[in-house]
Amino acid sequence: MSRCSRRVEETDVKKQTVLLVLLVLSVAGLFGANLPSRTVTVEYREFTGLETMDGNWSALYAASDGKVYVGLCNHGGDGHLAYYDPKTDRMHDGGNLTEAAGEALRRLGPQSKIHAKFGEGKDGRIYFGTQRGWWFNWARLGTKEGYPGFHWMAFDPKTNRIEDFGLGGLRDQSINTGAYDPLFNRIYGMASPRGHFVYYDVAKRKSVDKGRVSNWDSICRTLGIDREGNVYGSFGIGQVFKYDPRTDEIRELSVHIPLRQKGISLGRDYGKSETAWRVVAWDDKTSRFYGLDESAGLLFSFDPKAGKEGEVRQLGQMCAPGFENRRDIPFTNLGFALGRDRKLYYAASDHEFDHFNTPKWGNVYLITYNIDTGKMENLGAMVSKDGRRVYGMTAGDTGPDGTVYFVGVVEVKPQPGRPMVSGGKIDNIDYRLALVFYKPK
Amino acid sequence: MNRRIFAFTVVLSFLLASAGMGQGFRTTEYSSRMVSQVRIDLRDLGYPPIDVIPSDECAIRALAVSPGGALYGATSGTRSHLFVLFPENGYVQPLGFLQGVTTVHRSLVISKAGYVYIGTAKQVDNNGQGYEGYAGGHLLKYIPKNDESKPIRIDTPLDVTDLGIPIRGEAVYTLAIDRERDSIYGLSYPHGQFFSYDIAAAKFAVHGKVAENIMPGEKFENEKNISRALAVDDAGNVFCSGENGSIYRFDAEKRRLEKLKLTAPTVLGREPYNRVDAWAKDPSGIFYGGTSDGYLFRLNPKTLEMDNLGKPLNQYRIRGLVIAPNDKLYGIGGDDDEPARLFSYDPARGVYAMLGLIEVNRRPYYAWQAWVIDALAIGNDGTVYLGETERKSKLYLYYPEMERRKPAVSKTKGQ
Numbered sequence: 001m002s003r004c005s006r007r008v009e010e011t012d013v014k015k016q017t018v019l020l021v022l023l024v025l026s027v028a029g030l031f032g033a034n035l036p037s038r039t040v041t042v043e044y045r046e047f048t049g050l051e052t053m054d055g056n057w058s059a060l061y062a063a064s065d066g067k068v069y070v071g072l073c074n075h076g077g078d079g080h081l082a083y084y085d086p087k088t089d090r091m092h093d094g095g096n097l098t099e100a101a102g103e104a105l106r107r108l109g110p111q112s113k114i115h116a117k118f119g120e121g122k123d124g125r126i127y128f129g130t131q132r133g134w135w136f137n138w139a140r141l142g143t144k145e146g147y148p149g150f151h152w153m154a155f156d157p158k159t160n161r162i163e164d165f166g167l168g169g170l171r172d173q174s175i176n177t178g179a180y181d182p183l184f185n186r187i188y189g190m191a192s193p194r195g196h197f198v199y200y201d202v203a204k205r206k207s208v209d210k211g212r213v214s215n216w217d218s219i220c221r222t223l224g225i226d227r228e229g230n231v232y233g234s235f236g237i238g239q240v241f242k243y244d245p246r247t248d249e250i251r252e253l254s255v256h257i258p259l260r261q262k263g264i265s266l267g268r269d270y271g272k273s274e275t276a277w278r279v280v281a282w283d284d285k286t287s288r289f290y291g292l293d294e295s296a297g298l299l300f301s302f303d304p305k306a307g308k309e310g311e312v313r314q315l316g317q318m319c320a321p322g323f324e325n326r327r328d329i330p331f332t333n334l335g336f337a338l339g340r341d342r343k344l345y346y347a348a349s350d351h352e353f354d355h356f357n358t359p360k361w362g363n364v365y366l367i368t369y370n371i372d373t374g375k376m377e378n379l380g381a382m383v384s385k386d387g388r389r390v391y392g393m394t395a396g397d398t399g400p401d402g403t404v405y406f407v408g409v410v411e412v413k414p415q416p417g418r419p420m421v422s423g424g425k426i427d428n429i430d431y432r433l434a435l436v437f438y439k440p441k
Numbered sequence: 442m443n444r445r446i447f448a449f450t451v452v453l454s455f456l457l458a459s460a461g462m463g464q465g466f467r468t469t470e471y472s473s474r475m476v477s478q479v480r481i482d483l484r485d486l487g488y489p490p491i492d493v494i495p496s497d498e499c500a501i502r503a504l505a506v507s508p509g510g511a512l513y514g515a516t517s518g519t520r521s522h523l524f525v526l527f528p529e530n531g532y533v534q535p536l537g538f539l540q541g542v543t544t545v546h547r548s549l550v551i552s553k554a555g556y557v558y559i560g561t562a563k564q565v566d567n568n569g570q571g572y573e574g575y576a577g578g579h580l581l582k583y584i585p586k587n588d589e590s591k592p593i594r595i596d597t598p599l600d601v602t603d604l605g606i607p608i609r610g611e612a613v614y615t616l617a618i619d620r621e622r623d624s625i626y627g628l629s630y631p632h633g634q635f636f637s638y639d640i641a642a643a644k645f646a647v648h649g650k651v652a653e654n655i656m657p658g659e660k661f662e663n664e665k666n667i668s669r670a671l672a673v674d675d676a677g678n679v680f681c682s683g684e685n686g687s688i689y690r691f692d693a694e695k696r697r698l699e700k701l702k703l704t705a706p707t708v709l710g711r712e713p714y715n716r717v718d719a720w721a722k723d724p725s726g727i728f729y730g731g732t733s734d735g736y737l738f739r740l741n742p743k744t745l746e747m748d749n750l751g752k753p754l755n756q757y758r759i760r761g762l763v764i765a766p767n768d769k770l771y772g773i774g775g776d777d778d779e780p781a782r783l784f785s786y787d788p789a790r791g792v793y794a795m796l797g798l799i800e801v802n803r804r805p806y807y808a809w810q811a812w813v814i815d816a817l818a819i820g821n822d823g824t825v826y827l828g829e830t831e832r833k834s835k836l837y838l839y840y841p842e843m844e845r846r847k848p849a850v851s852k853t854k855g856q
Contacts, residue, residue, distance in 0.1 A: 262806075271472070
């Protein structure tokens with residue numbers, strides 16, 4: 001038994017109850033539920049025809065031609081790839097993932113998500129891997145009705161279709177985390193829940209399983225790729241690993257990213273993943289990765305060439321105002337991007353956000369960090385032009401024109417004579433997913 | 442119930458029950474799928490994070506307990522290592538790597554004198570690929586000496602004696618030892634030759650094959666059906682399975698391998714694909730076997746009576762079996778693409794118990810789930826050791842209940 005739990009045992013029951021209720025209420029986000037005075041205006045576009053999509057994680061890519069690709073999740077159903085064309089200001093359904101996988105008639109666990117980052121090939125195709133929806137507490141693992149495993153895929157803008165490269169070969173496993181490298185023309189992934197490092201070599205049409213890197217609870221949420229095609233991620237307590245495509249080997253480096261000290265209980269610690277290397281972006285100018293840890297939004301840089309095995313520096317903390325150094329800081333969102341203006345953009349929620357599992361609708365703040373000057377700035381709570389509440393922000397990227405895109409949720413307001421269609425409810429408020437964008441001045 | 446406690450419970454339960462699958466959250470319901478967390482723990486293979494048998498070299502595919510109670514294990518990967526755990530210390534001591542060896546598959550046995558014998562291989566269960574030009578797996582001998590006080594050795598070669606190659610061009614697939622008669626028995630891969638090694642005479646002998654033909658299959662399939670485990674009865678006879686799932690016996694007296702009129706249990710028609718995956722012997726000399734199709738059976742080696750005890754899991758393979766001091770059988774099931782699950786079987790009551798998935802959750806210190814377990818051994822004190830077989834692997838310790846469960850008493854009057 002830990003010292004922490006011994007202390008709790010020794011505490012008077014009444015005090016314990018009061019403390020824990022306060023703690024739960026703070027986690028539930030009762031702080032900051034009102035709109036603060038400082039706001040930043042954003043625009044959004046709903047995913048037309050895809051109203052029932054209920055989530056998005058990480059899957060957002062602003063392509064070189066300006067189109068913005070989004071992976072939409074549908075628990076219990078088929079996920080979709082959608083894309084937005086800023087030139088025509090239109091949203092498109094790029095395809096149903098289960099149908100693209102050829103599994104629509106098989107009545108298996110569907111391809112419900114793209115849960116990882118896309119990438120763009122030299123051929124203009126958008127590459128990715130798929131993920132399951134529900135887990136059924138593992139009751140369907142290895143069963144005939146269970147999830148057959150992830151597929152490697154690409155969306156081809158020329159044909160407007162998803163091309164399926166087939167199953168990745170790991171039954172029950174999903175692409176939890178991913179990245180595409182145009183240099184070696186490979187899609188990389190961390191398969192969940194087994195924590196294997198996998199890739200698909202597009203030219204060779206070959207899926208490779210390099211074996212286990214992590215436990216399920218420490219699968220990093222982003223893979224970073226440097227300009228030489230080396231792939232980086234974290235495992236365990238923030239330790240960095242490197243995959244070298246030239247040797248086809250994974251090395252566990254001695255460097256760690258900064259994390260909050262373990263053993264701080266927020267009431268759900270025994271079963272919650274701690275993904276450490278949460279989001280990262282590669283900066284060509286400094287030849288460094290910039291990223292946030294999951295536990296406390298700790299901003300770090302990682303220079304893979306410095307020292308023997310790279311060098312990590314902590315640069316600060318990106319979080320909603322007032323949460324600095326607080327133990328109840330929400331875990332880090334995936335809405336993070338490196339802008340064309342040398343600024344990192346991070347959409348920081350004021351309590352934990354997880355789509356329809358989010359207990360309270362709150363505010364999401366746009367925080368920037370200037371890589372060149374080291375200045376951190378809070379641009380304010382994000383509000384939409386039409387006055388709807390926006391929240392979440394589970395993916396981020398920057399378009400060629402500098403527009404910073406996120407995927408988040410917007411509230412659905414009843415309209416006379418029209419049925420309410422929503423992807424879910426947060427705090428009893430119907431929401432839909434939306435592509436949110438911010439145009440830096 | 443106190444109102445505040447009730448309110449707290451409701452709020453917290455809601456949060457726990459609903460918190461996000463997107464964030465890798467597991468509910469208390471999920472925990473009920475796992476082995477009881479007060480009955481399991483794990484050990485890293487060394488002194489982490491640095492002085493530990495590295496990833497890609499640590500898949501445990503062979504475990505054996507010495508007469509003195511020390512657990513020895515051999516790993517597979519880009520290099521094979523030997524390690525030891527002394528129960529009184531409780532930690533894993535890497536003893537060094539085996540030069541030129543990448544695989545030790547169920548081929549670790551310990552003699553009455555405490556000497557450790559290691560059968561080496563290259564990749565096995567790989568459709569018989571890559572054996573052209575292969576010289577053959579070796580039988581190595583390691584003599585433990587003050588292992589308790591040796592420093593951790595990761596990059597130091599283990600000092601072993603090479604006893605030779607049992608079968609030219611073939612790997613050592615599995616080994617068993619007759620401690621009373623100082624004889625080692627083995628099967629080769631990919632062709633299933635049965636061999637013996639007489640320790641005193643230092644001589645190998647080959648006694649025949651358990652499989653002549655590859656299993657019926659598609660054009661690309663090239664595996665023979667070879668037992669993954671051997672069992673030695675009290676008379677020194679050795680049992681295994683072979684082609685068509687047939688049970689073979691090596692008659693120790695006649696020095697002859699013979700096919701018995703017995704088949705490893707499975708559904709009718711699956712016999713050619715089913716093999717013995719694991720054996721255990723109870724104190725009375727009765728064998729229990731697990732098959733690759735996931736069936737448990739009992740075999741009396743004297744009468745050759747065999748009972749199909751059914752299939753404890755809806756998964757393939759029973760990859761390890763041990764009999765604990767509480768007289769129960771503990772087994773691990775699941776193929777490489779299925780999560781490993783532990784079960785027990787009580788021979789007295791004929792009852793299975795599902796013990797769950799293999800996970801250790803000691804947050805915030807450590808947590809790890811095993812997906813593939815390919816080695817099982819039981820310590821002299823009744824601890825069940827489970828060897829994980831993945832790129833990053835741990836050794837698990839399972840503590841069975843020690844008391845025999847009393848027979849259930851009916852509460853219905855007059856019955």
